[in-house]
Each structure stands twice: as structure tokens, then as C-alpha cells.
Amino acid sequence: MKPSSTNEIHPGKYFARPAAEPCVVFAGKSLASSAISNAEGPLLFLGDANTLAALWRVGAGARPGDRVVDLGAPLRLDDALLSSARERVGRAEGFHLVAVGGGTINDLAKLLAAEGRRSFSLVGTCASMNGWVSANASIVRAGNKVSVPAVAPERVLLDDDLLAGAPAALAAAGIADALCGPFACRDWRLAELADGTGHDAAIAAAVARSLEPLTECLERGDEPDALRPALIDALLAGGVAMSEAHSSAPASGAEHLVAHAIDLLEIARGATPTLHGHAVAIGTLLVAALWEVVDEHLAAMRPSGAVTPVRPHPAASERAAALAAWLPTLAREAPRVVLAKEAREQARRPLDALCTEAMALAPLPSVDRVRAWLRAAGAPTRAAAIHVDAAFLRSALLLARDMRDRTTVFDFAHDLGVLPTRLDEVVTRSGLVDR
Numbered sequence: 033m034k035p036s037s038t039n040e041i042h043p044g045k046y047f048a049r050p051a052a053e054p055c056v057v058f059a060g061k062s063l064a065s066s067a068i069s070n071a072e073g074p075l076l077f078l079g080d081a082n083t084l085a086a087l088w089r090v091g092a093g094a095r096p097g098d099r100v101v102d103l104g105a106p107l108r109l110d111d112a113l114l115s116s117a118r119e120r121v122g123r124a125e126g127f128h129l130v131a132v133g134g135g136t137i138n139d140l141a142k143l144l145a146a147e148g149r150r151s152f153s154l155v156g157t158c159a160s161m162n163g164w165v166s167a168n169a170s171i172v173r174a175g176n177k178v179s180v181p182a183v184a185p186e187r188v189l190l191d192d193d194l195l196a197g198a199p200a201a202l203a204a205a206g207i208a209d210a211l212c213g214p215f216a217c218r219d220w221r222l223a224e225l226a227d228g229t230g231h232d233a234a235i236a237a238a239v240a241r242s243l244e245p246l247t248e249c250l251e252r253g254d255e256p257d258a259l260r261p262a263l264i265d266a267l268l269a270g271g272v273a274m275s276e277a278h279s280s281a282p283a284s285g286a287e288h289l290v291a292h293a294i295d296l297l298e299i300a301r302g303a304t305p306t307l308h309g310h311a312v313a314i315g316t317l318l319v320a321a322l323w324e325v326v327d328e329h330l331a332a333m334r335p336s337g338a339v340t341p342v343r344p345h346p347a348a349s350e351r352a353a354a355l356a357a358w359l360p361t362l363a364r365e366a367p368r369v370v371l372a373k374e375a376r377e378q379a380r381r382p383l384d385a386l387c388t389e390a391m392a393l394a395p396l397p398s399v400d401r402v403r404a405w406l407r408a409a410g411a412p413t414r415a416a417a418i419h420v421d422a423a424f425l426r427s428a429l430l431l432a433r434d435m436r437d438r439t440t441v442f443d444f445a446h447d448l449g450v451l452p453t454r455l456d457e458v459v460t461r462s463g464l465v466d467r
Contacts, residue, residue, distance in 0.1 A: 033075065033128055033153045034058065034187055035066040043165055043268030046242040047276070048234055054165050054184040054275045059264060063191040064092035064155050068130075074098050076124050078117065078141055079132035080105040083157045087132050090193045092155075099127060107136045108295075108305050110172040114143055128153065131185065134202065135161035135308055139169035142182035154185040158198035159206040159263050160309055162270030162283055164188050172299065175361035176369075176435065177292035179280045190264060196257065200410055203256060203263065205309025207409035210246060210266040212287045212316045213239040214396055215323065215441075219285030220277075223439040225389045226380050235273050235282055242269030250408040286322075286440035289432040290315030294420060296359045306418045313411040314418060314464060318425055320399035321462035322441055322450075329450050330391050345446070348374045355434045358427050362435070372437040380439070383447055390444070403463055415464040422465040429455055 039060035044051030058067075064087060068075065076099045077084065084102055087093075094100050101120045107113060117140055121129070129152035131141035138154050145152045156164060163170070169182040195203075217236040224231035245262040273282035280288075291311035298305055345351070351373075352366040362369075380386075397405075406413050415421055429451055433442035445451040451458075460467055 033067050033071040033130060033189075035060070035063040035070070035189065039063070041268075043265075043272045045265070046269045047238040047272065051238075051272050051276055053272060054167055055186055055188055057165065057188045057190065057268060059190040059192070061192045062090075063189045064090055064194060067153075067155075067189055068092045068095070071128065074127050075130050076101065076121065076127035077130050077132055078121065078144075079103070079137055079157075080107055083133035083137060086157045086194060086197060087155060089197065090191060092191075099124070103137075106304055107140075108172065108299070109136050109139050109170065114140065114171070117144060118147070123148070130155060132157060134158045135163055135170070138163060138185070139171065139182070142167070142169045142184065143171070143180075145183040145185075146181070151183075151186040153187040153189065155189045155191065155194070157194050158202035159190075159195055159260065159267060160198075160202040160307065161206060161209045162267040163274075164190075165268060165271035166274040166280075168274060168280055172295070172361075174365050175296070175363065176365050177295055178436075179284070184275065192260075195260060195264075200256070201307060201310070203260070204410040205307040205312075206263055206267055207246065207250070208309040208313035208316065208406060208411040209283075210243060210263065210270060211402065211405055211409075212285070212312050212319075213243055213266075213270060213283060215287055215316060215319050216281065216283050216285035218323065218393060218396060219438075219440040220281040221393065222390065222441065222444060223281070226386055226439045226444070227376060228381075229439075230279075231281075232277060235276050238269060239273050239282055242266045247405055250405045253408060281438075285319070286432070286442050287312055287315035287319040289435050289440065289442070290318055290428045292435060293359060293424075293428055293432055294418065296361045297420075297424070300360045303419070310412050310418055313406050313413065314415055314420065315428075317399060317403060317406070317413065317462045317464055318428065318458070319441060320396065320402045321458045322429065322445055323396055324399055324461060325454050325458050326390075326441060326445050326448065326450055327396075329448055329454075330387060333387065334391060345374070345377065351434055355431050358431050359435075366434070369437055370434050373434055373443075376437060376439065377443070380447075386444070387448075399461060399463070413463065422459055425459050425462070425464060426455055429458060
């Protein structure tokens with residue numbers, strides 16, 4: 033399924049070396065109706081009530097012989113939704129699967145395509161996340177939010193009319209998901225220094241380059257139509273970065289642990305899901321504040337070279353119990369994850385050597401600058417906007433490190449003694465709550 037016009041764009045454009053673009057991307061006007069009307073063979077549309085309605089509004093209706101699977105709304109991707117969609121889609125032999133939507137629908141289609149060894153196309157209805165072209169999917173599994181291998185779409189259609197008609201909150205979510213890139217890449221490099229897990233400076237540099245036009249638009253106060261091309265480029269580059277790295281690390285660091293914690297708390301409370309990018313905005317401001325405090329701590333150490341001894345970590349059982357008490361859905365998984373983290377900590381590079389390397393890391397955007405970008409985008413900059421409070425932020429700083437077996441600034445700050453010693457300072461500096 034492809035549009036009749038030749039408006040292919042290249043998501044790998046910001047990469048200095050040729051990037052293995054995982055799919056063909058088209059962007060422009062009237063793409064959806066052109067692609068659907070000219071498609072060979074029957075199509076099976078997979079979407080929710082909102083995304084399918086948006087597609088029909090731009091004149092891209094299902095044809096005789098096509099099938100439509102409407103999953104309702106709102107959706108959270110977990111094994112129950114995957115199972116339900118699997119049953120409703122079935123084998124669908126002879127049909128080409130067309131995902132209609134944003135992150136959740138796209139990730140669902142990626143998993144269905146991986147299971148059925150089939151290809152699919154994506155019609156993006158909003159610019160709300162950076163996973164359009166990545167070959168991984170986020171799903172709530174065993175009470176935790178995890179990223180799993182999947183299948184990237186064969187083609188991505190980004191119809192100007194569809195994207196322009198999406199609620200402004202979705203574009204704000206996409207901007208926030210893109211702006212976390214420098215902090216995710218800093219965590220990626222930190223993990224390489226601490227654990228030798230691998231890092232690619234060229235990929236990180238591409239992520240940084242892709243954000244420059246977007247932040248310039250935000251600083252100028254560009255209108256949504258003028259800003260959208262820069263946002264699309266940044267989101268596509270983030271997806272290519274994940275595919276090139278064979279990991280979500282270039283686009284998901286400590287800030288995403290905060291976002292995942294918000295999602296898991298909402299599951300425990302039976303609450304409607306917060307937009308992923310809005311949760312990432314809160315996480316990015318908290319992490320930006322933490323990195324500022326950590327960098328100041330390192331700078332203060334520089335004249336003497338003195339290194340604060342590693343603070344004793346609580347016993348694994350105590351850490352797991354604290355994590356489960358904070359995020360009840362993790363009660364079963366917490367002991368396994370914490371034991372894996374404990375093994376990683378025991379093998380971690382000596383702190384004095386790690387500090388020396390960390391002092392040479394490239395500077396990050398200040399928390400004040402990130403806040404200004406998010407405010408210009410219309411993304412949340414206050415915790416209360418997504419129904420969390422100062423107590424949640426403190427818990428995230430102390431406990432989110434144990435949600436996943438990956439080293440982030442949360443681990444480094446604990447090793448340095450910045451956490452919990454300067455906990456309240458970090459929360460205050462984030463600007464997410466009143467002093």
C-alpha cells in the first residue's frame with residue numbers, strides 16, 4: 033500500500049553514515065486516501081474509535097471487501113489487548129494489515145506482525161511518539177512496562193491533513209518524547225562507561241542533530257503547521273536510532289522509567305492512561321534537574337579528586353519490597369529485577385574511574401531550557417497536570433532505578449550519595465511542584 037504521489041522522505045537524513053532505514057516513509061497531503069484507493073488486494077484496518085474516525089474524516093474510507101477492526105478507546109497495550117486483537121484479526125489471509133493510529137496501535141500491529149510473520153503498513157494519525165519506524169514495541173507484561181522485539185511497518189504514511197487534525201495535546205506529547213533524547217543518550221553513554229554495555233557516538237550525535245530544528249522552532253514560537261516538519265523529522269530520527277542501536281537506549285533512559293511508573297500507578301488505580309509523551313515530559317524535567325545536581329557534585333570533586341564512597345545499598349529483599357509497595361503491579365517481578373540490578377552493581381566499574389569519565393561528558397540542556405521548550409510545546413511542566421505529586425517524584429528518584437536492569441543517572445546518583453542526600457533539592461529544581 034503506497035500513495036500514488038512520489039513524496040518519500042528519509043528518516044535517516046541526520047545520520048552522518050548511511051542508516052539502515054527500517055521502512056519506507058511517505059509524507060504529504062492526501063496520502064491516506066490515495067494509498068487506500070490504489071491499494072492492490074483487500075485491506076484490514078486496525079484502529080480505535082478515535083483513529084478510525086479521523087481516517088474516515090479525511091476521505092480515506094474502507095472499500096468493499098476491506099475489513100475494519102475497531103478496538104474501542106482508550107487503550108493500554110498489554111497481553112489482554114494483544115490476545116483480543118489476535119482473535120479479532122485472525123489469520124486474515126490475503127489481507128494487508130493497516131494500523132491506523134499512534135503509539136499503542138502501531139506497537140500492537142508490530143507484535144501481531146511479528147507473531148504472524150507478516151508485513152503491515154502504518155497510517156499515522158498523530159505525531160505523538162518516536163516509535164513509528166522502530167522494530168520494538170512497548171507493552172505492559174507481568175505487571176511491568178517493557179520494550180520487546182517486534183517488526184517495523186513496511187510503509188509509514190504521514191498524511192498532512194490527518195496530523196494537522198489531531199488534538200494539540202498529541203503533538204505536545206510527541207515533542208516531549210523527542211526532547212528527552214539528550215538525556216536518554218547521556219544515560220546510554222553512562223551505562224557503557226559503568227557496565228561496558230555498548231554505545232554508539234554517531235547514533236547519539238544524529239539524535240542531537242535531529243533536535244536542533246525542533247528546538248529552534250520552539251524558541252521562535254512557530255505555529256503548529258510550521259513546527260510539524262521538524263517534529264516529524266525528530267520523531268523519525270529517534271526511531272531510526274533505536275533500530276540502528278538494536279535497543280531503545282538512544283530514546284529511553286531514566287525519564288522513561290518515570291513515565292512507566294506513572295503508567296503502572298494508573299493501572300493499579302484503574303485510571304485512564306496518561307499520554308505517554310506527557311508522562312515523559314514530567315520524567316525529563318525530573319531527570320534534567322538530577323543531572324544538573326550530579327554534574328555540580330562532580331565539578332565540586334574536581335579540584336581534590338576526592339570521590340564520595342559508594343553508599344551502602346539496602347538488601348535486595350528490602351529494595352524489592354519498597355518497589356512493590358510503590359508500584360503494586362511489580363510485586364511479582366520486583367525480586368527478579370532487583371537481583372539482576374544487584375549483580376550489575378557488584379560488577380560495575382570503580383566509582384573513581386567512572387567519575388573521571390563522567391566529568392568529560394558533553395553538557396546537557398539546562399532544566400530551565402527544557403522547561404521553556406515544553407511550555408512552548410504545550411506539554412505538562414507541573415506534576416499536578418498528570419495527577420502526580422511531590423511524594424511520587426521523591427519515590428521515583430529513590431526507587432525507579434530498580435524497575436529495569438539498566439544503569440541510568442538514578443544509579444549513578446545513588447552511588448555518589450547525591451541521592452537521597454539532595455533529594456528535595458532535585459525535586460525543587462525540577463519546578464514540577466511548589467517549593
